[in-house]
Amino acid sequence: MSFFREVQLDDSFGPFVALKERYGFIPNLIRAQTLAPRLIEAYEKFESIALVKENALSRIQKESIVLIVAAAFQDAYTVAARAAILRSLGLSEIKIDQLLGDFRGAGLSASDIALLDFCFKLGMNGTSIDSKDIEGLRSIGYDDGSILEAVLACALTRFFSALSAGLGPDPDFEPQKVSVPVVVQKIFSPASHLHGKQGPYIRTTYQSPRTFAPFANFLKGHGFIPNLYRAQTLRPDIVEDESASIGKILMGGKALTRAQTESIFVVASSTILNTYCVAAHCNILRRYGLSPEEADQIAFDHRQSNLPEHDKIMLDFTVKLASRPFEVCLADIQKLRDSGFTDEQVLDCVALTACSNFLNIIRLGLGVEPDFELPPGFEQNKVHLPGTEARLTKDDAVIPISAAAAGDSDAGLVADAQAGNLDAFEELIRRHNSMLYRTLMAILGNPEEAQDAMQDALLSAFKHVAGFQGRSKFSTWLVSIARNTALQRLRTRKNMESLDEPAGDEEEFRPRQLRAWQDDPEQAHSKEEIRQIVERGIMGLPAKYRIAVMLRDIEQLPTEEVARQLGLSVPALKARVLRGRLMLRELLSPHFAARAGGARI
């Protein structure tokens, strides 16, 4: 029936009841997932929000989208299943054949053809979608709700197709004849140079994280609300169900560890160039004990990462399923079993890959802006670029990951320093000694000790420069040396302040000083006075806030860079910076507040 054995689930299992009601039987694609019932729950909910709920588009319109996009992907299972549903909705066999042959000549209305054209383009070459495509749909009468539903139907198709490739279900119906030209390679064409407006392309509404449960959960669990969901707030019901389903797939399983789950998701996303999810989940990986460089390395090329060989085998399979789904066969599943993976683990891997496909279409179709920056050098260092023949099996696959460093202005001097050139090393440390000193000051809180530690840090940098692999910028690496040097010194002190409490430890901060500040607060003080006030204030902060504020506001490094240097996820770093700034504001307030007036919060 499929690659995976079926187990009996209770007849009263909710999603089964709903699916039976929907189809009159349980499709093989569902039976293939009975080992992991939560995946069936997620599946049922996805299908319900994207296809079944009648809203702006009719069921026939949505099923037609799935039919033509699945056909273009040679997904025979989904084509046969959706053709059967279209028949049950009253479409004739001839009409279905026409849709599969050439939908533009199938006697549809001009607006239906335009909608299918959009979905075909989104499904096959999503990176070429821009705001003009959306404006085109609006100009022929589609409202934003219809466009969102079309994007969802298209996304669901990609979800179905990855599932059917990875689960290998026998067809439920006679296969349909499909003659849509296959242009799969096209989806991998590099992001085209878009000239449209920035996304999100459709209208959004404000949803309060205090009252809208999905947003409250995101804030609590991850420290931020993903733009991907903000872009769909036109339909809060969709956000609710979609995030619940994705949560079930990504976080509901126990077969894989959280780090394995996130690694699979990063690799699947990286393989299909789902840059949105790569950026977000490389960040999330940092929460599971991986350094930023190690998390990025998994996205570039997991084979060169420090993950255990066992995990790499699963990730090899992920790359294949994501990039060459038609080639996946029972032997691939068997290989995973032989390597010690359980069927539940493999099922989760397939669902995670399908999930990344789903989210990729949503972000492309709605023009979702990334929440975080991509790992530096992703474009240059990405090894498994689709179209590149599988390097996995080749012995000569070792590609040095030089310079995240592609954009690092220190790269030339670093190479010279690594070759033993002392003048080059001297130039490098003169460039960065201020930053080094501030990092040491931030941690040690004492100028004499910071200066002392600076000598140690510079000598340590020289000792280790030959081993610097260019996985981060040189300045990042140098600061990490300074940080370690300072921490070593701190450890010898009593009552060491902690810099490394886990993320999510920022309890709510209530401002106390609420007197308005002077219009031009700097005017009442000399430059030197201000410098002293600020230095005293910063030194009065607990160490973990002090270093965050120092690097962000004194050093003025970008958020992503500071997060990297401190080995934190971006949301965790942002929480620290905000908290540090607000505490500092309290400390500075007596110096800069206006004489009278106040307010309550």
Place this chain on the structure above:
Amino acid sequence: MITCDEFLAEFGDYLENRVPSEIRQELELHISQCRACHVLYDSALKTIRIVTDSGSFDLPQEVSEPIVDQVMARLRRERAQKP
């Protein structure tokens, strides 16, 4: 209008000018009508500006140069002593 708590939930990104437009509108409406949040926002922005412009913790050249000089002299000495 959003509440003060909702305002504070978005505050960090608002200070960094990193909120989507539909939220920005809500936040701007809120501070135009809530004096306490307006004060908080205004003073937090000024805090960042003052800290950024303060030149704090600049290591005076007369201090930094000798440190680098010492380290480099030591490295060159060690290099010269190597066979």
